[in-house]
Amino acid sequence: MTPLVHLDADAFFASVEQSADPRLRGIPIAVGGRKRGIIASASYQARQLGVYTPMPTQRALQLCPELVVVPGNFEMYEQFSDWIFDMCEDLTPLVERSSIDEGYMDFSGTWNLNQEGLITTVQKLDKEIHSWLKITLSEGMATNKVVSAVASKLHKPNGFLVVPEGSEAEFMGALPLSRMPGIGPKTTEALRSIGARRIEDLTTLGVERLHPFLGKTTDSFLQLARGIDDRRIVLEREPAKSYGQQNTFAQDIGDEEEIIKCLKTMVDDEMIRMRDEGKQARTLNIKIRYTDMEETETSRSLYEPSNLENDFYPFVAPMLKKLWQRRVHLRLAAVRFTRIYDAYEQLEFFDRKRQRLRKLNHVVDQINETYGQYTVQRAYRLGMQIRSGTQHRTPFHP
Numbered sequence: 001m002t003p004l005v006h007l008d009a010d011a012f013f014a015s016v017e018q019s020a021d022p023r024l025r026g027i028p029i030a031v032g033g034r035k036r037g038i039i040a041s042a043s044y045q046a047r048q049l050g051v052y053t054p055m056p057t058q059r060a061l062q063l064c065p066e067l068v069v070v071p072g073n074f075e076m077y078e079q080f081s082d083w084i085f086d087m088c089e090d091l092t093p094l095v096e097r098s099s100i101d102e103g104y105m106d107f108s109g110t111w112n113l114n115q116e117g118l119i120t121t122v123q124k125l126d127k128e129i130h131s132w133l134k135i136t137l138s139e140g141m142a143t144n145k146v147v148s149a150v151a152s153k154l155h156k157p158n159g160f161l162v163v164p165e166g167s168e169a170e171f172m173g174a175l176p177l178s179r180m181p182g183i184g185p186k187t188t189e190a191l192r193s194i195g196a197r198r199i200e201d202l203t204t205l206g207v208e209r210l211h212p213f214l215g216k217t218t219d220s221f222l223q224l225a226r227g228i229d230d231r232r233i234v235l236e237r238e239p240a241k242s243y244g245q246q247n248t249f250a251q252d253i254g255d256e257e258e259i260i261k262c263l264k265t266m267v268d269d270e271m272i273r274m275r276d277e278g279k280q281a282r283t284l285n286i287k288i289r290y291t292d293m294e295e296t297e298t299s300r301s302l303y304e305p306s307n308l309e310n311d312f313y314p315f316v317a318p319m320l321k322k323l324w325q326r327r328v329h330l331r332l333a334a335v336r337f338t339r340i341y342d343a344y345e346q347l348e349f350f351d352r353k354r355q356r357l358r359k360l361n362h363v364v365d366q367i368n369e370t371y372g373q374y375t376v377q378r379a380y381r382l383g384m385q386i387r388s389g390t391q392h393r394t395p396f397h398p
């Protein structure tokens with residue numbers, strides 16, 4: 001069986017900053033807010049001095065006064081990510097871009113190589129990426145996704161670990177529970193209270209004892225704990241990964257304010273979905289379709305990703321005005337969020353307004369989940385007249 005290779009760029013945001021600015025190389029740097037916020041990425045020079053992610057910037061500067069803190073440049077990070085994965089796709093078309101700095105390569109049907117030859121090929125790729133982009137990768141090689149992903153993180157930075165076929169269960173079982181993908185610190189602590197210290201302890205405890213902690217995902221976690229994972233490579237480029245929905249109206253609409261309300265409602269829905277799944281987006285795309293079926297689309301991007309509706313609301317009316325240039329009613333409106341990131345709070349640690357907004361959204365999400373959608377809703381929805389004929393939601397592939 002041809003193994004999969006999971007690649008993970010080391011300290012990606014900080015490494016890109018060091019690559020782009022030679023003055024930052026070899027010194028402790030971090031990406032984040034200088035006067036407020038938290039550290040989003042720390043170079044390994046900074047990590048050696050106690051700086052980690054996430055950490056309040058002020059605390060990081062106390063530990064490491066010489067720390068250079070730079071603001072995030074997400075367009076540059078996305079460009080470097082594209083370059084890395086383009087080089088991977090030169091070796092095999094079976095490449096999954098699972099996030100901006102992680103992905104999988106599958107060499108099935110592409111290379112007639114034994115394991116030694118495959119290792120040499122991947123190491124050569126590492127050297128080429130480092131030579132060109134001045135960035136290091138860590139990789140794990142195994143027969144499936146979960147084992148290769150865990151292996152890639154054990155010897156960072158610039159590590160490479162091979163898990164031989166047949167040893168997946170032994171490899172996973174010996175690791176501390178904190179290494180189990182998908183189980184966060186709170187759940188890990190709770191599982192320790194019933195005797196789980198290593199991943200193999202999950203299989204010993206069994207479904208009945210684990211279900212109160214893991215719920216409906218218990219069986220899936222037990223499979224992963226045994227090193228079993230039948231998920232396949234997802235052959236989509238990062239820009240294709242999105243959250244979105246479209247609304248085909250029951251009747252054609254010519255009221256601009258009603259269209260804006262409709263678009264904001266879809267923004268609300270997708271932000272709730274992203275918060276629930278621990279994601280955030282940087283780019284909002286809006287599309288409209290006229291009654292004669294002509295379509296037009298535009299997009300705008302935030303400086304840094306977010307999963308708060310209020311960050312995207314100011315885009316909606318100007319984007320619609322830019323699109324709606326004809327004196328023709330609309331048949332359909334759609335929103336789509338791209339440039340998806342894992343959620344983290346980068347620059348708002350000491351921003352009380354945003355903290356309150358985030359807490360408010362969390363409470364409203366919980367109320368609506370418990371008592372029904374729109375139990376609590378925003379004022380702009382009052383009196384909303386648009387009725388949808390057909391709604392379609394875009395799936396997100398993690």
